[in-house]
Amino acid sequence: MSSPVCLPSISKELLADLTIAHQLADLADVLTSEKFQTLGLKIETKPDLTPVTEVDRGVERILRDHLLSALPDDAVIGEEFPNTGNSNRSWVIDPIDGTKNYVRGVPVWATLIALLIDGEPVIGVVSAPALNRRWWAAKSGGAFVGSVDHSGFIGKQIKVSKVTNLSDASLSISDLGTDPTSKYAAGFGALTNQVWRTRGYGDFWQHCLVAEGAIDLAAEPQVALWDLAPLAIIVEEAGGRFSGLNAVRGPDQGTALSSNGALHEAALKAINA
Template sequence: MTVPGYEDDLALATRLADAADAITTARFRALDLAVERKPDRTPVTDADTAVEDAIRSVLAEARPDDAVLGEERGGSAATGRAWVLDPIDGTKNFLRGVPVWATLIALVSDGDPVVGMISAPLLGRRWWAASGSGAFSSDSAGTRRLSVSGVSSLSDAYLSTTDLNSWTEYHSREKYLDLVDACWETRAFGDFWHHVLVAEGALDVAAECIVNPWDVAAAQVIVTEAGGRFSDLDGAGRYDNGSALSTNGRLHDEVLRILKR
């Protein structure tokens, strides 16, 4: 399908995802996988750095004037056009042999995500979107357009977070449990997975009290183009404010009210 204004950028994002998938699938469950700890004690593998380096190499040739912000090599996305990269979102899953991880690629223009690509090769799934052109996913059954759910009451809502313990440290465990009590069912799908499930309409709310920009830049444009709403936990529509809330839109304000400290 065509994407007015972003055809070339989305095609490039697809090319970047292909390059990432070739590396990650080859290194998944590799016996010689090298693992280090970053200063924040989160793990990084040789696959993480290899993916980011490969993407940066392609971007240096294809988009030499664009900035790059990546989880492993840093950078900035403050102004102009910038590619925001998470080479492996779900590194802990990757390390443990759990197939739920993905490469996240976003193009940000003057602070707003305009193209998002999420590729989860072990799930056989991709999700993508471009500003003003809708959100889509592909799997073995083909390609389909995404749309959020029509659930209008929290008592019927399906909720997910990443890690309950993080709410104690970064926000409020009690507030999150208030949200749990208000919802029909809860899970902890975590990372990219619950945001794209909101975009698909399988979940209604995904809340995270601590994120980095590369964790959710791609998710923001996919969720919003699917008809949902994305913000930080204070309601600002930003991917880079340190927290994230994806909903079907109908429930957003009520969730913000419950989580307000």
């Protein structure tokens, strides 16, 4: 049985932007998949001691070129190159979220693409070709997941879980707070003691699992806008909540907590106690 075609009930303008976001993801998937698990991959270390590959830069360059051609007036914010443009419409790109996984041959990595209008995410696409999964959302149009083989608008709508007690909740933390100097180490420890189950799915995947209802909470103590921009709208359009660990809504707080909504306040209280 084939998956249904999911065309969100959104404006023609927003649908056009979502179409472009899918096109960008298609372009990225070709290059990232081609280079994954190949010998001789060029890897450098950035000033923040995180790895960057020739593929990270190559993908971002291709996506920037495509946006410049299709939407020359839009601004672009990316992980690997300086910001360009001056517009209330900003595309946010993480060419490979999970670069450490990518270089080690672990299939949990993705290209993250979002459109922000006046700082608010209105389009989000996360494409993980090694997992054959793509998640997407548009403002007021719902959140969806499909396969990379059927990219575009073929998939199913997703919803967060209905778990209401921390004692029944499944939590993922990207950094388990083992660094005793971390501001949130004690808080993460307290939260893990209150939930049913804790795992470290990490990066984009944990927030997508929240959106799908597979887990109930995901937290990150240090993260950038491009790591989160599409995830925020995907989680919210699936019925959840997305904020910084400071409780401020949005993907630009430098930290992150995604949840099914019902558990959000209790999780924040535990983390910040």
